[in-house]
Amino acid sequence: MTSNPDKQWVGVILAAGVGSRMRSSVPKPLHTVCGRTLVQQAILTVREAGVERIVIVASPLLAIDPAFSASIGEGVTVAIQSEPRGTGDALLCASDAASDATHILVSNADMPLVTPGTVRTMLSTHIDSGAAITLLTGKGDTPEGFGRVKRGADGRVLAIVEEADADEAILTIDEYNAGYYCMDASVAWGLLGGLPPSAGGEIYITDAIAAAVSADRTVEAVVASEPSELTGVNNRVELAEAEAVLRSRIRRRWMLDGVTMTDPETTYIDFGVTIGQDTLIRPNTHLLGSTSIGVGADIGPGSVLEDTKVGDGVRIISSYAESAQIGDRATVGPSSHLRPGAVIGPDAHIGNFAEVKNSVIGSHAHVGHFSYVGDTTVGARANIGAGAVTCNYDGESKHRTNIGEGAFIGSGSMLIAPVVIGPGASTGAGSVVTRDVPPDTLVVGAPARRVPKRAGAQ
Numbered sequence: 351m352t353s354n355p356d357k358q359w360v361g362v363i364l365a366a367g368v369g370s371r372m373r374s375s376v377p378k379p380l381h382t383v384c385g386r387t388l389v390q391q392a393i394l395t396v397r398e399a400g401v402e403r404i405v406i407v408a409s410p411l412l413a414i415d416p417a418f419s420a421s422i423g424e425g426v427t428v429a430i431q432s433e434p435r436g437t438g439d440a441l442l443c444a445s446d447a448a449s450d451a452t453h454i455l456v457s458n459a460d461m462p463l464v465t466p467g468t469v470r471t472m473l474s475t476h477i478d479s480g481a482a483i484t485l486l487t488g489k490g491d492t493p494e495g496f497g498r499v500k501r502g503a504d505g506r507v508l509a510i511v512e513e514a515d516a517d518e519a520i521l522t523i524d525e526y527n528a529g530y531y532c533m534d535a536s537v538a539w540g541l542l543g544g545l546p547p548s549a550g551g552e553i554y555i556t557d558a559i560a561a562a563v564s565a566d567r568t569v570e571a572v573v574a575s576e577p578s579e580l581t582g583v584n585n586r587v588e589l590a591e592a593e594a595v596l597r598s599r600i601r602r603r604w605m606l607d608g609v610t611m612t613d614p615e616t617t618y619i620d621f622g623v624t625i626g627q628d629t630l631i632r633p634n635t636h637l638l639g640s641t642s643i644g645v646g647a648d649i650g651p652g653s654v655l656e657d658t659k660v661g662d663g664v665r666i667i668s669s670y671a672e673s674a675q676i677g678d679r680a681t682v683g684p685s686s687h688l689r690p691g692a693v694i695g696p697d698a699h700i701g702n703f704a705e706v707k708n709s710v711i712g713s714h715a716h717v718g719h720f721s722y723v724g725d726t727t728v729g730a731r732a733n734i735g736a737g738a739v740t741c742n743y744d745g746e747s748k749h750r751t752n753i754g755e756g757a758f759i760g761s762g763s764m765l766i767a768p769v770v771i772g773p774g775a776s777t778g779a780g781s782v783v784t785r786d787v788p789p790d791t792l793v794v795g796a797p798a799r800r801v802p803k804r805a806g807a808q
Contacts, residue, residue, distance in 0.1 A: 358452035359403065359473070360535075361396040362444045365389050365459035366409045366431040371585045377412045378583070379459040380421060383593040384600060385620030385639055387421040388583060391462040399469035401455050405447045407431050407440045436552030437529075438542045445539050453477075454538050456531040456555065460583045462592050464530065468579055472572045476532035482567035483537060483559060485510075486530035488580040489573055495584075496526040497556055499571060507569040509560035525573070528580040531555060537562060596621075626662065644678070658688070661696070674706075677713070695730070709740075712755065724748075729755035729773060737762040754789065764796075776803070 369378025379389035386394070393404055405427045412418050413428055422428070429444045441456060448454060455473065457464070468486065476484035485507070487499050497512045498520050510527045511520045541558045548554070562569050574580055583589050600621065601614045608627035611617045616633045622640045625631075629643055632650030637643070641655045644662035649655070652668040660666070661678035669683035676682060677696035684702045691708030694700060698711045701719035709723045712730035717723055721734050725742040727750070728734065738759045740751045751765050754773030759765070763777040770786040777783055778794030778801075787793050792803045 358450070359401045359455060360444075360448040360451035360453075361401040361404045361455045361457060362441060362448060363389065363392045363396065363404060363406045363457050363459050364437060364440050365392070365412065366407050366434065366440050366443075367460070368409070368434060369460075369584075372589075373586070377409070377415060377418070379408075379412060380415065380417050381583070381589055383462050383589065384596045385622055387417075388462055389418070389459045390421050391621075392457055392459045393422060393426065395462075395464060395466055395469060396455065396457055398466035399455075399473065401469075401473070403427075403448075403451070405429055405444045406459075407443050409434070434552075436548070437555040438545060438553030438557065441538065441555055442542050442553070448535065451535045454531075454533045454535055456529075456533065458529050458582070461529065461580065462583065463579045463581050463595055464528075464574075465576075465579055468572075468574055468576075469530070472530065472532050475570055475572050479570045480568065481532075481570040482534050482562050484532040484570040484572060485559070486528040486580070487525050487571045487573050488528055488577040489525050490577050492524065492526040493581065495582075496528075498523040499525040499527055501525075506563075507559065507571050508563055510556040512554070512556060525571075526580075527556060528574065529582070533558075537567060541565070653683070669700075701736075718761070725767065726751040726753065728753045729757060731755055732757045732759070734759045735761035735763065735779070738765070739763075740765045740767060742767045 365379040372378050380387050383391060396404055406422060407429045410430055410432060413430055427447045429447050431440045431443045472484055472486055495513055497510045498516055499507060500509045500511055502508050541561045545553050545557050559569055578595060581592060583592050597618060600619045601611060601617060604625050605611060609625045609629050611631045613633035617631050618636045620638045623637045624642045626643055626645030628645055629647040634652045635650035636654045639657040641658045643660040646662055647660055647664045649666050653666050654670045656672045658671040659675045661676060663679040664676050665681045667683035669686040671688035673690035674688035674692040676694045679696055680694045680698045682700045686700050686704045689707035692706040693710045695711055695713040697714045699716045701717060703719050704717050704721045707724040709726040711717060711728045714730055715728050715732045717734040718736040720737045722739045724740050725748050726740045732753050741764055742748050749767035751767045751769055753771045756774045757771045758776040760777045760779040760781060762780045764782045766784045769783055772787055772789035774790040775787045776792045777798060781794050781798040782796035783793060783798045791800055793800050
Protein backbone atom coordinates (compact mmCIF):
# COMPACT_ATOMS: atom_id res chain seq x y z
CA MET A 351 0.00 0.00 0.00
CA THR A 352 1.53 3.28 -1.11
CA SER A 353 -1.22 5.83 -1.71
CA ASN A 354 -4.70 4.41 -1.22
CA PRO A 355 -5.32 3.26 2.34
CA ASP A 356 -8.28 0.91 2.56
CA LYS A 357 -11.55 2.01 4.09
CA GLN A 358 -10.57 0.53 7.46
CA TRP A 359 -8.27 3.46 8.09
CA VAL A 360 -9.61 6.30 10.24
CA GLY A 361 -7.81 9.59 10.76
CA VAL A 362 -8.15 10.99 14.28
CA ILE A 363 -7.24 14.67 14.55
CA LEU A 364 -6.54 15.90 18.07
CA ALA A 365 -7.94 19.41 18.47
CA ALA A 366 -9.08 19.58 22.09
CA GLY A 367 -6.11 21.47 23.54
CA VAL A 368 -6.79 24.71 25.35
CA GLY A 369 -4.20 26.70 23.36
CA SER A 370 -3.69 29.24 26.14
CA ARG A 371 -0.39 30.45 24.70
CA MET A 372 -2.25 31.90 21.70
CA ARG A 373 -3.70 34.46 24.14
CA SER A 374 -6.88 34.64 22.14
CA SER A 375 -10.63 34.34 22.50
CA VAL A 376 -10.51 32.31 19.28
CA PRO A 377 -9.79 28.59 19.85
CA LYS A 378 -6.38 27.65 18.46
CA PRO A 379 -7.73 25.25 15.79
CA LEU A 380 -9.71 28.14 14.29
CA HIS A 381 -6.74 30.44 13.73
CA THR A 382 -5.93 30.71 10.04
CA VAL A 383 -2.98 30.12 7.76
CA CYS A 384 -3.20 31.12 4.09
CA GLY A 385 -6.97 31.27 4.15
CA ARG A 386 -7.56 28.00 5.99
CA THR A 387 -8.13 27.36 9.66
CA LEU A 388 -5.59 25.07 11.31
CA VAL A 389 -8.21 22.35 11.63
CA GLN A 390 -9.12 22.67 7.94
CA GLN A 391 -5.48 22.29 7.02
CA ALA A 392 -5.21 19.16 9.18
CA ILE A 393 -8.30 17.63 7.55
CA LEU A 394 -7.06 18.30 4.03
CA THR A 395 -3.60 16.91 4.79
CA VAL A 396 -5.09 13.64 6.06
CA ARG A 397 -7.48 13.36 3.12
CA GLU A 398 -4.82 14.16 0.54
CA ALA A 399 -2.72 11.39 2.10
CA GLY A 400 -5.56 8.99 1.26
CA VAL A 401 -7.51 8.65 4.52
CA GLU A 402 -11.11 9.73 3.92
CA ARG A 403 -12.75 8.86 7.25
CA ILE A 404 -11.95 11.48 9.87
CA VAL A 405 -12.79 11.91 13.54
CA ILE A 406 -11.90 15.20 15.24
CA VAL A 407 -11.50 15.23 18.99
CA ALA A 408 -12.68 18.63 20.21
CA SER A 409 -13.26 20.38 23.50
CA PRO A 410 -16.89 21.15 24.42
CA LEU A 411 -16.40 24.86 23.71
CA LEU A 412 -14.79 24.24 20.33
CA ALA A 413 -17.50 21.79 19.30
CA ILE A 414 -20.29 24.35 19.74
CA ASP A 415 -18.46 27.17 17.97
CA PRO A 416 -20.24 27.91 14.63
CA ALA A 417 -16.88 28.68 13.04
CA PHE A 418 -15.74 25.15 13.90
CA SER A 419 -18.73 23.57 12.16
CA ALA A 420 -18.10 25.75 9.12
CA SER A 421 -14.42 24.76 9.10
CA ILE A 422 -14.82 21.00 9.22
CA GLY A 423 -17.59 20.76 6.63
CA GLU A 424 -19.46 17.57 5.80
CA GLY A 425 -18.39 13.97 6.41
CA VAL A 426 -16.37 14.57 9.58
CA THR A 427 -17.30 13.00 12.93
CA VAL A 428 -16.72 15.02 16.11
CA ALA A 429 -15.82 13.33 19.40
CA ILE A 430 -15.78 15.35 22.61
CA GLN A 431 -13.05 15.29 25.24
CA SER A 432 -14.97 16.73 28.17
CA GLU A 433 -11.86 17.63 30.15
CA PRO A 434 -8.21 18.00 29.06
CA ARG A 435 -6.82 14.72 30.39
CA GLY A 436 -3.95 14.20 27.96
CA THR A 437 -3.46 13.02 24.40
CA GLY A 438 -4.11 9.38 25.23
CA ASP A 439 -7.46 10.22 26.78
CA ALA A 440 -8.25 12.39 23.75
CA LEU A 441 -7.60 9.44 21.44
CA LEU A 442 -9.72 7.16 23.60
CA CYS A 443 -12.58 9.64 23.22
CA ALA A 444 -12.58 8.74 19.50
CA SER A 445 -12.84 5.00 20.12
CA ASP A 446 -16.62 4.78 19.65
CA ALA A 447 -16.57 6.77 16.42
CA ALA A 448 -13.66 4.68 15.10
CA SER A 449 -14.74 1.34 16.57
CA ASP A 450 -14.82 -0.48 13.21
CA ALA A 451 -11.38 0.71 12.10
CA THR A 452 -8.44 -1.64 11.81
CA HIS A 453 -5.81 1.12 11.53
CA ILE A 454 -5.72 4.61 13.00
CA LEU A 455 -3.78 7.64 11.86
CA VAL A 456 -3.37 10.13 14.71
CA SER A 457 -2.55 13.73 13.80
CA ASN A 458 -2.67 17.13 15.44
CA ALA A 459 -4.60 20.24 14.45
CA ASP A 460 -1.71 22.51 15.36
CA MET A 461 0.91 21.11 12.93
CA PRO A 462 0.01 22.67 9.56
CA LEU A 463 3.35 22.08 7.86
CA VAL A 464 3.24 18.26 7.72
CA THR A 465 2.76 17.31 4.06
CA PRO A 466 0.50 14.61 2.60
CA GLY A 467 3.60 12.95 1.14
CA THR A 468 5.13 12.51 4.59
CA VAL A 469 1.88 11.05 5.90
CA ARG A 470 1.66 8.64 2.97
CA THR A 471 5.16 7.43 3.79
CA MET A 472 4.03 6.76 7.36
CA LEU A 473 0.98 4.80 6.19
CA SER A 474 3.02 2.67 3.80
CA THR A 475 5.72 1.97 6.37
CA HIS A 476 3.15 0.95 8.94
CA ILE A 477 1.44 -1.56 6.64
CA ASP A 478 4.59 -2.91 5.01
CA SER A 479 6.40 -3.43 8.33
CA GLY A 480 3.44 -4.96 10.15
CA ALA A 481 4.20 -2.67 13.09
CA ALA A 482 1.78 -2.15 15.92
CA ILE A 483 2.72 1.53 16.11
CA THR A 484 4.56 3.73 13.63
CA LEU A 485 5.55 7.20 14.72
CA LEU A 486 6.81 10.25 12.86
CA THR A 487 10.06 11.70 14.14
CA GLY A 488 12.47 14.48 13.35
CA LYS A 489 16.23 14.73 13.64
CA GLY A 490 18.39 17.73 14.42
CA ASP A 491 17.78 20.68 16.69
CA THR A 492 14.84 19.65 18.85
CA PRO A 493 12.01 22.20 19.13
CA GLU A 494 11.11 23.20 22.66
CA GLY A 495 8.70 20.84 24.39
CA PHE A 496 9.16 17.80 22.12
CA GLY A 497 9.81 14.38 23.62
CA ARG A 498 12.96 12.44 22.71
CA VAL A 499 12.93 9.07 20.93
CA LYS A 500 14.90 6.48 22.91
CA ARG A 501 16.30 3.61 20.85
CA GLY A 502 18.07 0.40 21.83
CA ALA A 503 21.50 -0.75 20.73
CA ASP A 504 19.89 -2.45 17.74
CA GLY A 505 18.26 0.81 16.67
CA ARG A 506 14.75 -0.25 17.66
CA VAL A 507 12.46 2.32 19.23
CA LEU A 508 12.10 1.65 22.96
CA ALA A 509 10.22 4.64 24.33
CA ILE A 510 9.45 8.32 24.07
CA VAL A 511 10.72 10.38 26.98
CA GLU A 512 8.94 13.68 27.48
CA GLU A 513 11.22 16.69 27.80
CA ALA A 514 10.00 17.44 31.32
CA ASP A 515 11.00 13.93 32.42
CA ALA A 516 14.32 13.73 30.55
CA ASP A 517 17.70 13.68 32.23
CA GLU A 518 20.79 15.24 30.69
CA ALA A 519 21.67 12.10 28.74
CA ILE A 520 18.21 11.88 27.18
CA LEU A 521 18.27 15.57 26.30
CA THR A 522 21.35 14.98 24.13
CA ILE A 523 19.31 12.70 21.83
CA ASP A 524 18.75 14.49 18.52
CA GLU A 525 15.66 12.51 17.47
CA TYR A 526 12.32 13.79 18.68
CA ASN A 527 8.69 12.74 18.53
CA ALA A 528 6.46 14.72 16.15
CA GLY A 529 3.09 13.64 17.54
CA TYR A 530 1.87 11.78 14.43
CA TYR A 531 1.16 8.06 14.83
CA CYS A 532 -0.15 5.09 12.90
CA MET A 533 -1.63 2.40 15.15
CA ASP A 534 -3.37 -0.88 14.88
CA ALA A 535 -6.77 -0.17 16.39
CA SER A 536 -6.61 -3.12 18.76
CA VAL A 537 -3.27 -1.86 20.06
CA ALA A 538 -4.52 1.70 20.42
CA TRP A 539 -7.61 0.87 22.41
CA GLY A 540 -6.05 -1.98 24.35
CA LEU A 541 -2.81 -0.29 25.37
CA LEU A 542 -4.23 3.16 26.01
CA GLY A 543 -7.10 1.78 28.02
CA GLY A 544 -4.65 -0.03 30.26
CA LEU A 545 -2.20 2.80 30.86
CA PRO A 546 -2.11 4.24 34.36
CA PRO A 547 -2.78 7.99 34.50
CA SER A 548 -0.07 10.41 35.53
CA ALA A 549 -0.04 12.14 38.89
CA GLY A 550 -2.17 14.84 37.30
CA GLY A 551 -4.72 12.28 36.06
CA GLU A 552 -3.63 12.47 32.42
CA ILE A 553 -3.03 9.67 29.91
CA TYR A 554 -0.45 10.21 27.17
CA ILE A 555 -0.13 8.51 23.79
CA THR A 556 3.62 8.55 24.20
CA ASP A 557 3.38 6.07 27.09
CA ALA A 558 1.86 3.56 24.68
CA ILE A 559 5.22 3.24 22.91
CA ALA A 560 7.03 1.67 25.87
CA ALA A 561 3.92 -0.38 26.65
CA ALA A 562 3.91 -1.80 23.11
CA VAL A 563 7.61 -2.67 23.34
CA SER A 564 7.02 -4.37 26.70
CA ALA A 565 4.27 -6.43 25.08
CA ASP A 566 6.76 -7.50 22.40
CA ARG A 567 5.01 -5.50 19.70
CA THR A 568 6.98 -3.80 16.93
CA VAL A 569 7.30 -0.03 16.93
CA GLU A 570 8.60 1.64 13.77
CA ALA A 571 9.62 5.24 13.17
CA VAL A 572 9.60 7.35 10.00
CA VAL A 573 12.08 10.21 10.10
CA ALA A 574 10.74 13.29 8.31
CA SER A 575 12.97 14.29 5.41
CA GLU A 576 12.25 17.97 6.11
CA PRO A 577 12.35 18.75 9.85
CA SER A 578 10.61 22.07 9.17
CA GLU A 579 7.40 20.10 8.57
CA LEU A 580 7.28 19.21 12.25
CA THR A 581 6.96 22.73 13.58
CA GLY A 582 3.94 23.10 15.82
CA VAL A 583 1.85 26.23 16.40
CA ASN A 584 1.52 27.25 20.03
CA ASN A 585 1.60 31.04 19.85
CA ARG A 586 1.23 33.92 17.40
CA VAL A 587 4.94 33.91 16.54
CA GLU A 588 4.83 30.26 15.48
CA LEU A 589 1.57 30.88 13.62
CA ALA A 590 3.25 33.60 11.55
CA GLU A 591 6.29 31.40 10.93
CA ALA A 592 4.10 28.53 9.76
CA GLU A 593 2.16 30.81 7.44
CA ALA A 594 5.39 32.09 5.92
CA VAL A 595 6.47 28.53 5.10
CA LEU A 596 3.08 27.67 3.59
CA ARG A 597 2.99 30.84 1.50
CA SER A 598 6.44 30.02 0.16
CA ARG A 599 5.19 26.56 -0.87
CA ILE A 600 2.14 28.08 -2.58
CA ARG A 601 4.22 30.63 -4.48
CA ARG A 602 6.70 27.99 -5.61
CA ARG A 603 3.89 25.80 -6.90
CA TRP A 604 2.40 28.58 -9.04
CA MET A 605 5.74 29.78 -10.36
CA LEU A 606 6.57 26.23 -11.46
CA ASP A 607 3.15 26.17 -13.17
CA GLY A 608 4.00 29.21 -15.27
CA VAL A 609 3.07 32.25 -13.18
CA THR A 610 5.54 35.16 -12.93
CA MET A 611 6.05 36.95 -9.62
CA THR A 612 8.39 39.90 -9.74
CA ASP A 613 8.87 39.89 -5.96
CA PRO A 614 7.65 36.59 -4.49
CA GLU A 615 8.35 37.60 -0.91
CA THR A 616 5.73 40.36 -1.11
CA THR A 617 3.14 38.24 -2.90
CA TYR A 618 0.49 36.65 -0.69
CA ILE A 619 -1.62 33.80 -2.09
CA ASP A 620 -4.19 31.72 -0.24
CA PHE A 621 -4.65 27.97 -0.69
CA GLY A 622 -7.96 28.36 -2.54
CA VAL A 623 -6.59 30.61 -5.30
CA THR A 624 -6.09 29.46 -8.90
CA ILE A 625 -3.90 31.29 -11.44
CA GLY A 626 -3.53 30.78 -15.19
CA GLN A 627 -0.24 30.52 -17.04
CA ASP A 628 1.65 33.63 -18.11
CA THR A 629 -0.08 35.77 -15.52
CA LEU A 630 2.15 38.41 -13.93
CA ILE A 631 1.77 39.12 -10.22
CA ARG A 632 3.46 42.36 -9.18
CA PRO A 633 4.72 43.22 -5.65
CA ASN A 634 2.50 43.75 -2.61
CA THR A 635 -0.42 41.86 -4.09
CA HIS A 636 -2.81 39.71 -2.02
CA LEU A 637 -4.82 36.95 -3.71
CA LEU A 638 -7.25 35.70 -1.10
CA GLY A 639 -10.05 33.21 -0.56
CA SER A 640 -11.36 31.52 -3.70
CA THR A 641 -9.99 34.05 -6.18
CA SER A 642 -9.40 32.67 -9.67
CA ILE A 643 -7.30 34.38 -12.34
CA GLY A 644 -7.18 33.50 -16.02
CA VAL A 645 -4.20 33.31 -18.35
CA GLY A 646 -2.05 36.28 -19.25
CA ALA A 647 -3.42 38.63 -16.60
CA ASP A 648 -1.39 41.44 -15.03
CA ILE A 649 -2.17 42.03 -11.35
CA GLY A 650 -0.71 44.73 -9.10
CA PRO A 651 1.32 46.24 -7.69
CA GLY A 652 -0.57 46.71 -4.47
CA SER A 653 -3.79 44.93 -5.47
CA VAL A 654 -6.04 42.89 -3.19
CA LEU A 655 -8.41 40.35 -4.75
CA GLU A 656 -10.72 38.40 -2.44
CA ASP A 657 -13.12 35.73 -3.71
CA THR A 658 -12.95 37.35 -7.14
CA LYS A 659 -13.08 35.80 -10.60
CA VAL A 660 -10.68 37.39 -13.08
CA GLY A 661 -10.69 36.58 -16.80
CA ASP A 662 -7.89 36.24 -19.33
CA GLY A 663 -5.71 39.23 -20.12
CA VAL A 664 -7.12 41.42 -17.36
CA ARG A 665 -5.06 44.33 -15.99
CA ILE A 666 -5.66 45.38 -12.38
CA ILE A 667 -3.53 48.19 -10.95
CA SER A 668 -3.37 48.95 -7.21
CA SER A 669 -7.04 48.14 -6.65
CA TYR A 670 -9.28 46.13 -4.34
CA ALA A 671 -11.92 43.65 -5.51
CA GLU A 672 -14.12 41.52 -3.27
CA SER A 673 -16.64 38.93 -4.51
CA ALA A 674 -16.49 40.49 -7.97
CA GLN A 675 -16.21 39.23 -11.55
CA ILE A 676 -13.91 40.82 -14.13
CA GLY A 677 -14.26 39.80 -17.77
CA ASP A 678 -11.53 39.10 -20.30
CA ARG A 679 -9.22 41.98 -21.19
CA ALA A 680 -10.93 44.41 -18.80
CA THR A 681 -8.81 47.02 -17.00
CA VAL A 682 -9.28 48.23 -13.44
CA GLY A 683 -7.59 51.07 -11.58
CA PRO A 684 -5.36 52.33 -10.26
CA SER A 685 -6.96 52.75 -6.85
CA SER A 686 -10.45 51.47 -7.64
CA HIS A 687 -12.77 49.38 -5.49
CA LEU A 688 -14.99 46.59 -6.82
CA ARG A 689 -17.43 45.65 -4.09
CA PRO A 690 -19.54 42.47 -3.86
CA GLY A 691 -21.76 41.89 -6.86
CA ALA A 692 -19.66 43.94 -9.28
CA VAL A 693 -19.57 42.27 -12.72
CA ILE A 694 -17.21 43.91 -15.18
CA GLY A 695 -17.75 42.88 -18.79
CA PRO A 696 -15.09 41.98 -21.36
CA ASP A 697 -12.93 44.88 -22.55
CA ALA A 698 -14.56 47.27 -20.05
CA HIS A 699 -12.53 49.91 -18.26
CA ILE A 700 -12.84 51.00 -14.64
CA GLY A 701 -10.76 54.14 -14.13
CA ASN A 702 -8.84 55.33 -11.11
CA PHE A 703 -10.66 56.05 -7.85
CA ALA A 704 -13.89 54.46 -9.09
CA GLU A 705 -16.20 52.33 -6.98
CA VAL A 706 -18.60 49.71 -8.36
CA LYS A 707 -21.07 47.83 -6.17
CA ASN A 708 -23.72 45.25 -7.11
CA SER A 709 -23.64 46.42 -10.71
CA VAL A 710 -23.12 44.99 -14.18
CA ILE A 711 -20.79 46.95 -16.45
CA GLY A 712 -21.27 45.95 -20.09
CA SER A 713 -18.57 45.07 -22.58
CA HIS A 714 -16.39 47.95 -23.78
CA ALA A 715 -18.10 50.31 -21.30
CA HIS A 716 -16.02 52.95 -19.50
CA VAL A 717 -16.48 54.11 -15.92
CA GLY A 718 -14.41 57.24 -15.46
CA HIS A 719 -12.35 58.23 -12.48
CA PHE A 720 -13.85 59.46 -9.21
CA SER A 721 -17.17 57.75 -10.01
CA TYR A 722 -19.60 55.66 -7.98
CA VAL A 723 -21.79 53.05 -9.68
CA GLY A 724 -24.09 51.16 -7.32
CA ASP A 725 -27.08 48.89 -8.02
CA THR A 726 -26.77 49.69 -11.70
CA THR A 727 -26.78 48.00 -15.09
CA VAL A 728 -24.53 49.73 -17.61
CA GLY A 729 -24.95 48.77 -21.25
CA ALA A 730 -22.20 47.95 -23.70
CA ARG A 731 -20.06 50.84 -24.93
CA ALA A 732 -21.62 53.28 -22.46
CA ASN A 733 -19.40 55.96 -20.93
CA ILE A 734 -19.63 57.15 -17.32
CA GLY A 735 -17.82 60.47 -16.95
CA ALA A 736 -15.55 61.60 -14.14
CA GLY A 737 -17.32 62.32 -10.87
CA ALA A 738 -20.62 60.76 -11.94
CA VAL A 739 -22.67 59.17 -9.15
CA THR A 740 -25.62 56.81 -9.18
CA CYS A 741 -27.62 57.92 -6.14
CA ASN A 742 -29.03 54.51 -5.23
CA TYR A 743 -30.02 55.02 -1.58
CA ASP A 744 -32.84 57.26 -0.40
CA GLY A 745 -32.16 56.73 3.30
CA GLU A 746 -34.46 53.73 3.57
CA SER A 747 -34.15 51.57 0.44
CA LYS A 748 -31.77 50.86 -2.43
CA HIS A 749 -32.97 51.55 -5.97
CA ARG A 750 -31.59 50.56 -9.37
CA THR A 751 -30.30 52.60 -12.25
CA ASN A 752 -30.32 51.31 -15.84
CA ILE A 753 -28.00 52.91 -18.37
CA GLY A 754 -28.52 51.80 -21.94
CA GLU A 755 -26.01 50.79 -24.58
CA GLY A 756 -23.89 53.58 -25.91
CA ALA A 757 -25.22 56.10 -23.39
CA PHE A 758 -22.99 59.01 -22.33
CA ILE A 759 -23.10 60.21 -18.73
CA GLY A 760 -21.41 63.59 -18.44
CA SER A 761 -18.91 64.44 -15.75
CA GLY A 762 -20.41 65.21 -12.37
CA SER A 763 -23.86 63.89 -13.27
CA MET A 764 -26.11 62.71 -10.43
CA LEU A 765 -28.51 59.92 -11.43
CA ILE A 766 -31.29 59.75 -8.80
CA ALA A 767 -32.50 56.15 -8.73
CA PRO A 768 -34.76 54.56 -9.72
CA VAL A 769 -34.05 55.94 -13.16
CA VAL A 770 -33.50 54.69 -16.71
CA ILE A 771 -31.11 56.28 -19.17
CA GLY A 772 -32.07 55.03 -22.62
CA PRO A 773 -29.65 53.65 -25.23
CA GLY A 774 -27.65 56.40 -26.87
CA ALA A 775 -28.89 59.04 -24.43
CA SER A 776 -26.60 61.67 -22.90
CA THR A 777 -26.48 63.81 -19.79
CA GLY A 778 -24.66 67.10 -19.68
CA ALA A 779 -21.92 67.79 -17.17
CA GLY A 780 -23.32 68.42 -13.70
CA SER A 781 -26.83 67.21 -14.56
CA VAL A 782 -29.14 65.98 -11.80
CA VAL A 783 -31.32 63.35 -13.46
CA THR A 784 -34.56 62.63 -11.60
CA ARG A 785 -36.65 61.20 -14.46
CA ASP A 786 -36.15 58.55 -17.12
CA VAL A 787 -34.30 59.74 -20.21
CA PRO A 788 -35.59 58.42 -23.57
CA PRO A 789 -33.16 56.85 -26.06
CA ASP A 790 -30.92 59.19 -28.07
CA THR A 791 -31.88 62.15 -25.92
CA LEU A 792 -29.72 64.85 -24.32
CA VAL A 793 -30.65 66.20 -20.88
CA VAL A 794 -28.89 68.97 -18.95
CA GLY A 795 -29.29 70.97 -15.77
CA ALA A 796 -30.62 70.48 -12.25
CA PRO A 797 -33.13 68.96 -12.47
CA ALA A 798 -32.15 67.70 -15.89
CA ARG A 799 -34.36 68.69 -18.81
CA ARG A 800 -34.38 67.65 -22.41
CA VAL A 801 -32.57 69.86 -24.95
CA PRO A 802 -31.75 69.35 -28.63
CA LYS A 803 -28.48 67.57 -29.29
CA ARG A 804 -25.75 69.62 -30.89
CA ALA A 805 -24.68 68.57 -34.34
CA GLY A 806 -22.19 65.74 -34.11
CA ALA A 807 -22.96 65.01 -30.45
CA GLN A 808 -23.84 61.53 -29.30
